[in-house]
Amino acid sequence: MKKIIFGILISAGIHYNAQTYTANFNIDNDNKDVRNIVEVWQSYLKTNSKEYWNTAETQNLKNFNILNIEGVINPSLMNWNFSNHILSINPVSEDTFIIKSIFEGENKSVFAITNVLAKKENGSYKLSNYLFDYTKNWKSHSTENITYFYRPDYTLNLEEVSQAEKFYSDLCKNFNLKPQKLTHFIARDCDHIYDILGYEYIFSKGTAKECGYFETDNNFIFGTEQAGASHFHEITHFINKFYPNAHSLLLTGISAYLSGEKAHFGKSLAYHTKRVNLHLEKNKEISLARPFDFYKLDENTNPQYVIGGLLCDLIIQRKGKSGLIEAFTETKTDDELLKFLKTKVLKKNEVLDDLLRKRIKEISDSNYFPNRLQYK
Structure with a gap:
């Protein structure tokens, strides 16, 4: 990014x-x-x-x-x-x-x-x-670990609230972390997020259809009404601060991997994998040997979420959850990530470019992206 x-x-x-x-x-x-x-x-x-x-x-x-x-x-x-x-x-x-x-x-x-x-x-x-003055008359709703702020004429979906609380609790249990309080601001849309933050104008305003942000220092989530209260993608970013040596591609991937039907821009990873597969078939010259270099497709799909999600899934499949945590602790640089994959994940004579392309095609054909951590 x-x-x-x-x-x-x-x-x-x-x-x-x-x-x-x-x-x-x-x-x-x-x-x-x-x-x-x-x-x-x-x-x-x-x-x-x-x-x-x-x-x-x-x-x-x-x-x-x-x-x-x-x-x-x-x-x-x-x-x-x-x-x-x-x-x-x-x-x-x-x-x-x-x-x-x-x-x-x-x-x-x-x-x-x-x-x-x-x-x-x-x-x-x-x-x-400016944020706190702008939202001072917004409604609020709190669960054990998450406090929501939202516009007075927005109807908070309490089922989504319950799902978010469970997802966050499960996330922390699975990564052996103690939950911290999250504050989730639900804005009308992406431009409205900029508004409440205090950006009357920013060069990217008007360009995004769907977005969300996790502010690590304060555990603030900024999401849209389209994403709703169960913004699993942004909640997952909570774990980032505990893995400062994790490669950004893996952290990008895990946020999409665990997010279900709203993995990236409000669409599932299976949807985005289909688009990535079509792009790769039309652009045979693209190499996934350095997967972090494939970061541009179009305004509707960032291939890093697909590639990162695939790498997380591959690591979990072959090394288990403990292997994923190990990857999070020792892959800060591009070279460290490649070394980890080569020495601890890939089989003998297995080529990363071929393996990723094969898996992308399989997921595209089946329209199913696996989730081996089984978040619901």
């Missing part, structure tokens, strides 16, 4: 650059509050320091700036050396202002327009996440 996003940014003319921090002509520097807010916002951008952020949020959130999460964009927002230009600072209540600003590249290409709040705290202004 990093390769795709980086390519988009470069082709758009957005590059790393020396950062500048400016404000629009309409910013009233004669207003003491506005002047202080400009200073706080720009000081935060230069340092990423929590001293400029709302105290309650820094105390309760491991990653206190929700805009700055990986997944929505990679790297996360504050890790691109973009310049920032404040468009407006307007009051929303007596002690709260909204900061609207542009993150832009060297040639003034617009990357994002964000909304962040500035709230008075002990006589001075501190920054605050």
